[in-house]
Amino acid sequence: MYEEITYEDLLQQKLDQIDADIDKREGSIVYNALAGNSVEAQLLYIALDSILNETFAETATRENLIKRAAERGLTPEPATRARLKGIFNIDVPIGSRFSLDDMNYEVIERISQGEFVLECETFGNEGNLYLGPLVPIDYIDGLTSAELTEVLIPGEDEEETEALRRRYFNSFNSQAFGGNRQDYKDKVNSLQGVGGVKVYRAWNGGGTVKLVVINSLFQKPSQTLIDTLQKTIDPIGEQGEGVGLAPMDHVVTVFGVDESTINIASNITYQDGWSWPEVEPYVLETIDSYFASLNETWAEQDALVVRISQIETRLLNIPGIIDIADTTLNGEQENIVLHPDAIPIRGVVNG
Structure with a gap:
């Protein structure tokens, strides 16, 4: 709001109020005194601008947005710990601890013989990222195999600032x-x-x-x-x-939600020296990314639509592909409108 108020303008306004018969040249006593005062005045306007921005939820930084949201009974959703399924050759003690890469996990609940729920000791999404062989932190007699196989309840990072801001404004609607x-x-x-x-x-x-x-x-x-x-x-x-x-x-x-398998086939024109085996990993990653972006909007949509044009546009950005045509979804050259309670997952992809 106060961006147009500069040090130079403030100084000139002050100098204009001094009688013309007084020395106002740079370096004079009057000039030096007013210059110092103008710096302080500019800093004051900068502080006022910052205070004004922090007053409103639309422009507040996280600290003050949290205070504003609290007036609506809203607080940032806290970070949580992931819970995962572990498979063991024996029943392991509740409370026993295991490690995988940089993560540590604690056994908190028995599911069935040799199957347990483990909780990641690290908060946030990072606890969802690793599956595979576990190493016991303390010796467990008779244990010969231990593996994390599935994320049961995902861990979540603390709610991001912009997500809290949206939730704050949505609370009025x-x-x-x-x-x-x-x-x-x-x-x-x-x-x-x-x-x-x-x-x-x-x-x-x-x-x-x-x-x-x-x-x-x-x-x-x-x-x-x-x-x-x-x-x-x-x-x-x-x-x-x-x-x-x-x-x-x-x-x-x-x-x-249900999962709807989408099989995809396309007629791809490759650059010289490229073929399907070279581009396949990029194609699969691109399709998974597109489906993931759709899934993020699922709760706000009546039904998700998998669009051929979106797939072709994304595939054209892959190195080695210069053209794509005749794309089919589940054997048909038309978009697929999913059931309202379904999300897409990648099936067979042929290029």
Whole structure:
């Protein structure tokens, strides 16, 4: 707001107020005194500009945005720890610890013989990144194999500043109250491992509510995550009793998004010296990236649309490809509109 107020302008305004018969040349006593004062005045305007920006949620930095959001009862979603499935040749003790690369994990729950839930000791998304052989930190008699095989409940980083800012402004657009649609969205999205949710009323008769969720990696959630959410929101055996987050008389059932396999075939023209084996890894990575970007928008869309034009445009940016035509999705040269509760996953890709 005060960018146009410069040191030079402030100094000139002050000099203009001094009588003409007084020496105002650079280096004079008057000039030096007013120059120092003008520097202080400019710093004051800079501080005022900063204060003004910090006053409004649209321009506030994280520290003051958190204070502003607190007035709406909102706080940044905290970082959480990933929970993963471990497979062992024996039952290992609860509390035993293992390492994989730079990560350490603690056994917290038994699933079945030789299968356990491990919690990463590091907060955030980093705990979702590693699967493979585990090394015990302390000796366990009889242990010959240990492996992380699956992310059950993804760990999440602390909510980013811009995500908090969007949530703050969204809180004015739709009021959450006592089991209305926004109330369900706010409560479910705040739970660990949830990346989005769709809410359906009376899906199985009056008083029933269907929640379809995608995990925070924007993938199909594990059954462990579904069961955890069900228990938190409306526990089986006590549904409709208001024991969980759901209001009384709301019978809530939690489902995960479905996966729709998309097989892709294209007629690709290659640069000299290139062929399918050379470009295939880049093609698969590009398609996965496109599907991931679609999945991130799933909760806000009526239904996702996989578009041939988007695939071809992205593939044309891959080194070694100079043209692409006749692309088909599941054998047809047309876009695919998915079921509202489905996300795309890559199937067979031929070039």
